[in-house]
Amino acid sequence: MKQPILYMLLFTVLLSTGCSFIASANKDSEEPASSESPVYQVTMETDIVEYDEFHITIHYPQTPNNQMNQTIVDYVNQQKTYFKQESYNSIQEGQSNESHELHIDFEVLHQNQRFFVVRFKETMDIGKDNPITDQTIMNFDKKNGKRLEVGELFKDDVYYVDRLSELTIEKLEKGVEQGTVENSVVQPKPENYKHVALSGEGLVIYFNKDKRLPSSINLELEEVSSMMRSEYAEAIGELSNAKSKSSTPESASSTVTVEDSIDGDLDGNKRAAITFDDGPHPKVTAEILNLLDKYEAKATFFMIGKRVSYYPEVARDVADRGHEIGNHTWNHPRLNRLTSEQVDDQIESTQKIIKQVTGKEVGLIRLPFGEEPPLDYKNQLDAVPWTIYSEGWKDKEALEISQEILSQVEDGSIILLHELNNKTPETLELILKNLKHEGYDLVPVSKLEQDK
Missing domain, CATH: 3.30.565.40 (Fervidobacterium nodosum Rt17-B1 like)
Incomplete structure (x- = not known):
């Protein structure tokens, strides 16, 4: 007689628990979605x-x-x-x-x-x-x-x-x-x-x-x-009284100091410079930096000022690892359609943000699409061209890009790659591996220019 009573009690407990679970689930599903979302990290x-x-x-x-x-x-x-x-x-x-x-x-x-x-x-x-x-x-x-x-x-x-x-x-x-x-x-x-x-x-x-x-x-x-x-x-x-947060990340203090490790003497007979345009990028730049460390190479990064303002920690990491940073304008326009005041703003704003983030004065510039800098800046910033560039790189695989570049490299070459291309790290490793095997030292472009 006790066993049927025990089963009945167990059934009652399970039934009440199930009803409670269903009621709770229904209650949760009926609650409206919150009308407030956190302030987005942009x-x-x-x-x-x-x-x-x-x-x-x-x-x-x-x-x-x-x-x-x-x-x-x-x-x-x-x-x-x-x-x-x-x-x-x-x-x-x-x-x-x-x-x-x-x-x-x-x-x-x-x-x-x-x-x-x-x-x-x-x-x-x-x-x-x-x-x-x-x-x-x-x-x-x-x-x-x-x-x-x-x-x-x-x-x-x-x-x-x-x-x-x-x-x-x-x-x-x-x-x-x-x-x-x-x-x-x-x-x-x-x-x-x-x-x-x-x-x-x-x-x-x-x-x-x-x-x-x-x-x-x-x-x-x-x-x-x-x-x-x-x-x-x-x-x-x-x-209206809630505090709105800026979409632009806070920049580092302008008192940041960076160890200058790009002026040391190198022993290699042949030298080349690898340069990167359009960064920084939170993922690709980090991969590039790790590869440069792996192959004991130094490079020059021409950065877009607005991207530096969004990714200051990446730009700072580039400088902290002893690489060189150049000016690539604030938001990458063609300068020949801008007024002189707008050109000044493009260049000066980028100079300021790089200095603020890294603590480094910038002495190099590469304008979008290879344009020449205005006369006013000829004596202030050194314009850096490139000698090797893979045409149509967006439509090519890493192996094809690297082979095209390596076939043209000679002592004193300046190679152009792009930080915003996900294929760049793979391309870079192929280039670094081959050039190191051939006895090249990879140096910042300013060091290359000093030795001419």
Whole structure:
């Protein structure tokens, strides 16, 4: 009699436990996803393409959110496709025989626990009188990873364009010449209000280039909340006091000192210099440095200033291991389309960030696409060309690239490789192994120049 009672008690316990587990599981599944996400650690990707017909440089951010990343990558691919088609059409129409360029840079305008906002600045030169400039702003909702189009920020029953125009004109009319506002890009047309960014205090309206107007104006939350969807207006209000973190990593103190190990005498009879462009890269550069250590080689790294600001610890590691760093401009544009002030900013900003991060003064420069530096910098920085470069390297395997380079190496050669290519470490090891076997010393390019 005891055994059936025992089974009944056991069944009751299991049943109640199972019900409790199911109830708990249902409770967990019914809880809504958190509307807040942590502030993202933003990384920087760079896509550089060089052909005789055109040059492409695109910088873009990546985050821990895969859906947001895919939206950004889709945008990048669309921009490249559009540019290539426009470039082809321009060539067919005989408008220009010069190489064309697409250059896209970005800035993270704002991010908090709910929103991530990025602005892309686009420049397209297809041989017309002036380059074509534009911008794209993406407001992302971290809650679902979705990009919020401008119209989605506002209530359905509100024609937001009229109201934004009114607010914009009110803000501007005190600060611009009489008559400018009425004839400018602030009139109530949808195309004038497609560059709207969420901020921690409300909205920011960006204008396309017009020297008579500021690049943007700020609209406070109390000015726009009545026409915004309550979900977004409330989220801005709730998070307005939250501390936003910069997307750019903190740089090292400018007092950092680096052991100068590149001036020692070397015993080899034949010497060559290996140089790397477009870095630093958090993964590829580390692999390169380990290989250089393995083969007891020193090299020169021409770095993009903006990438140094995102990966300061990598740039610092390059210097700490005794390698040489050169200037490769701030964001890799073709300088021949920039004003003298813009050129100064490209070079000086890079000088400053490298000095701040590594503690080293930079004396070398290599401009994007092998351009000559402006006359003003001829006496300040030594321009470093290259003598060996594998054409079409992006479409070749490591073995083919290394064989092409090795077949041309001679005493005094300057080899060009790229840090943003995942095949570079494999290519580098093949080159180092062969050159060491042939008795070459691999030295920084400045050491090579000193011995001439």
